[in-house]
Amino acid sequence: MERTESGPRRGARLAGSAGRALLPIVAAAAILAVLPSIWFEDSPYTTSLAVRALVFGAYGIGFNLIFGCTNQLFLCVGALAGIGGYSTAIFVDRTSLPIWVGIAVGTASAAIVGGLLSWIAVRRSLGIIFTGIVTLVFSLAFANLLLGRRDLTGSETGLLVTGAPAGLADDQVGAYYLFAGVVVGFLVIFRVLQLSHVGWAFRGLRDDEVAAELAGVDVARYRIYAATVGSAMIGLAGALYAYSSGFINPATYAFDFVDVRVLVLVAFGGLGTLLGPVIGAGVLAFVDEQLSARLELREVLYGVFVIAIFLFLRRGVVATVVDLFNRVVAYLRARPALRPSRE
Amino acid sequence: MRAVILDGIVLGLAYGLLGVGMTLVYGLGGVINLAYGQMVVLGAIVISLLMDDGVPTVVAALGGVLATAGVAVLLDLTLMRAVYRQRGEERTLLGLLLTLGVAFVIGGLLVSRYPAGGLYISISGEPISILGVPMARGSIWASVMALAVAAALLLFFGATTFGRGVRSVIQDEIGARLVGINPSFVRTVIFALSGALAGIVAITSSMNGPLTVNAGFELTTFALIVTVVGGLGSVAGAFLAGLLLGVVNTLSANYIGQYITSVILLGAAALTILIRPRGLLGR
Numbered sequence: 001m002e003r004t005e006s007g008p009r010r011g012a013r014l015a016g017s018a019g020r021a022l023l024p025i026v027a028a029a030a031i032l033a034v035l036p037s038i039w040f041e042d043s044p045y046t047t048s049l050a051v052r053a054l055v056f057g058a059y060g061i062g063f064n065l066i067f068g069c070t071n072q073l074f075l076c077v078g079a080l081a082g083i084g085g086y087s088t089a090i091f092v093d094r095t096s097l098p099i100w101v102g103i104a105v106g107t108a109s110a111a112i113v114g115g116l117l118s119w120i121a122v123r124r125s126l127g128i129i130f131t132g133i134v135t136l137v138f139s140l141a142f143a144n145l146l147l148g149r150r151d152l153t154g155s156e157t158g159l160l161v162t163g164a165p166a167g168l169a170d171d172q173v174g175a176y177y178l179f180a181g182v183v184v185g186f187l188v189i190f191r192v193l194q195l196s197h198v199g200w201a202f203r204g205l206r207d208d209e210v211a212a213e214l215a216g217v218d219v220a221r222y223r224i225y226a227a228t229v230g231s232a233m234i235g236l237a238g239a240l241y242a243y244s245s246g247f248i249n250p251a252t253y254a255f256d257f258v259d260v261r262v263l264v265l266v267a268f269g270g271l272g273t274l275l276g277p278v279i280g281a282g283v284l285a286f287v288d289e290q291l292s293a294r295l296e297l298r299e300v301l302y303g304v305f306v307i308a309i310f311l312f313l314r315r316g317v318v319a320t321v322v323d324l325f326n327r328v329v330a331y332l333r334a335r336p337a338l339r340p341s342r343e
Numbered sequence: 344m345r346a347v348i349l350d351g352i353v354l355g356l357a358y359g360l361l362g363v364g365m366t367l368v369y370g371l372g373g374v375i376n377l378a379y380g381q382m383v384v385l386g387a388i389v390i391s392l393l394m395d396d397g398v399p400t401v402v403a404a405l406g407g408v409l410a411t412a413g414v415a416v417l418l419d420l421t422l423m424r425a426v427y428r429q430r431g432e433e434r435t436l437l438g439l440l441l442t443l444g445v446a447f448v449i450g451g452l453l454v455s456r457y458p459a460g461g462l463y464i465s466i467s468g469e470p471i472s473i474l475g476v477p478m479a480r481g482s483i484w485a486s487v488m489a490l491a492v493a494a495a496l497l498l499f500f501g502a503t504t505f506g507r508g509v510r511s512v513i514q515d516e517i518g519a520r521l522v523g524i525n526p527s528f529v530r531t532v533i534f535a536l537s538g539a540l541a542g543i544v545a546i547t548s549s550m551n552g553p554l555t556v557n558a559g560f561e562l563t564t565f566a567l568i569v570t571v572v573g574g575l576g577s578v579a580g581a582f583l584a585g586l587l588l589g590v591v592n593t594l595s596a597n598y599i600g601q602y603i604t605s606v607i608l609l610g611a612a613a614l615t616i617l618i619r620p621r622g623l624l625g626r
Contacts, residue, residue: 148602303447
C-alpha cells in the first residue's frame with residue numbers, strides 16, 4: 001500500500017487490494033455509525049452498554065495484536081489500561097495542562113510499560129507461559145500499588161476525573177461516537193500492519209518462530225514492536241474511558257474484570273483476526289445484558305465459554321461459523337453436480 | 344521480632360502446603376492448575392456443609408478431602424486428557440486456559456449457591472507458649488499438619504516404589520514408559536493427590552481464620568508464587584519457598600507496610616522467573 005509509486009498498473013492493483021482489505025472495516029464503521037439512530041439513541045442505558053462494549057473492543061484489538069499476532073500472553077490488559085487512565089488523570093490534575101496532553105502522556109506511559117515488559121520477556125527468552133505469569137504478577141502488583149498509594153490514586157474510593165469536553169462525559173451518545181471512531185482507527189492500524197512487511201513477520205513468527213528467525217525475521221524486534229503498539233492502544237482506550245465515565249477506581253481496571261473478558265472476547269472472535277475482537281465484544285455485551293441480574297452465573301458462563309472455545313473451537317467461534325456456512329454453501333452448490341455421478 | 348518470625352514460619356508452612364499441590368501437577372504434566380484456589384474453597388464449603396449437618400469435624404474434614412480429590416480425578420479424566428494430548432508449551436498453555444475456565448465455573452457456582460459460605464474450624468484452648476511467644480492453638484495445629492504432610496510427601500517420593508516411579512515420569516516421560524510405568528495412570532494419581540492436598544489446605548487455613556467463598560483467586564495467586572519461587576515439581580522447594588516468603592511477608596508487613604508486602608512477594612516471583620526460571624530447588 002505504501003509503495004504505490006512503482007508504476008501505475010501496480011499502483012492500481014494495490015489500490016484495488018487495499019480497497020478490498022479495508023472493506024470489512026468500512027462495513028464495520030457503517031454499522032457502528034447507524035446503530036445508535038436505528039436502535040438505542042433514546043436509551044442512555046443501552047448507549048452506555050454500547051460504549052462499554054466498544055471500550056472492550058478497543059482493548060481486545062490491542063490484546064489481539066500482542067497475543068494473537070505475536071504469541072505474547074499479556075495478562076495485564078487491565079493494568080495497561082489503568083496505567084493509561086491513572087497517569088492521564090493524575091498528570092492533568094497535577095499540571096493543569098489540557099487533557100489531550102494528559103491522554104498523550106497516559107498512552108505513552110502504557111506503551112513504554114508494555115514495550116518494557118515485552119523487552120524483558122524477549123531478552124530473557126521467556127516462553128509464552130512465563131510471559132503470562134510475569135505479566136499476571138505485574139497486574140497484581142499494579143493493583144496493589146493502586147490500593148496502597150492512597151495519596152495519588154485515592155485507593156478504593158477512586159478518583160473523580162473531570163474536565164472532559166461536554167459531549168463526552170454527560171452525553172453517552174458523544175462517547176459512543178468517540179469510541180466507535182477509536183475502534184475504527186485501531187482496526188485501520190491493525191489492517192495496515194497486517195498488510196505491510198510487519199504483517200508478514202507476524203505471520204511468520206506466529207507459525208514457526210525458529211523458521212521465521214532463520215528466514216531473517218528479527219523476531220525480538222517485531223515482538224517488542226507489537227507489544228508497544230498494542231499497549232498504546234490499550235492505554236489510549238483506558239485513558240479515554242476514564243474521561244467518559246468520569247470516575248475511576250481499582251475495580252475499573254481490575255484483572256478479574258478486564259483481562260478475563262478481553263481473553264474471552266478475543267478468543268470468541270478468533271485470535272489474530274481483524275474483526276474478531278469487535279464481534280466478540282458485541283456478543284459479550286449482549287450476554288452480559290441478558291445475565292445482568294445473575295452475576296455469578298455470568299462467571300460460570302464465561303468459564304464454560306473459555307473451556308469450550310479452547311477445547312473445540314481453537315480458531316474462534318466466528319471463524320468456525322463462517323467456515324460452516326461456506327461448507328453448507330459449497331455443499332448446496334455441489335449437489336447438482338454430484339447427483340448425476342451418483343445415479 | 345521473635346514473635347514476628349514465628350508468625351512468619353506459621354504463615355510460611357501454610358504457603359508451602361498451598362504451593363505443593365500446584366507444584367506437583369506442574370512438575371509432572373506441565374499443567375498450571377489455575378483452579379487450585381477454587382478447589383480449596385470447594386473443599387471448605389463441603390466441610391462446612393457436612394459440619395452444619397452435625398457430622399463430627401474430623402469426619403467432615405475427611406469428607407472435604409475426598410470431595411476435592413474426587414473433583415481432581417474428574418478433571419484429570421475429562422479435560423486434562425485433551426491437554427495431555429498436546430506437547431510442550433502448547434500443553435501448558437491449553438492447561439492454563441482450561442483450568443482458568445474451570446476456576447470460573449467452580450467459583451461462580453459456589454458463590455451463586457452459597458454467597459455467604461465459608462469455613463472456620465475453631466480450636467479452643469489457651470494459647471501455647473513457644474520460645475516465650477504465645478501462639479494460637481489453631482496455628483500450631485495447622486503448622487503441625489503442614490509439617491506432617493511435608494514429611495509424608497518427602498517419604499513417599501523418596502522411599503516408595505510408586506513415588507520413585509512418579510519421579511521418573513517427571514524426569515523423562517518416554518523413558519518411564521519404556522521401563523513399564525504408565526504415565527497417564529501416574530498423572531491421575533498425582534492429580535488426585537493434589538486435589539486431596541487442596542482439601543487439607545482448606546482445613547488448615549480455616550484453623551487460622553475464616554476461609555470465605557471468595558478466597559479462590561487469592562489462594563491461586565499465592566500457590567502460583569510459591570510454585571514459581573520454589574521450582575517446578577519440587578516438594579522441598581515449595582516448602583522452602585513458602586517459609587522464605589512467609590517470613591518475608593510478616594517482617595515486611597510488620598516493619599514496612601501491608602501493600603508494599605504484596606508487591607514484594609509478587610516481585611519475588613517475577614524476579615525468580617527472570618533470574619532463575621527453574622526456581623530455588625528446581626532442576
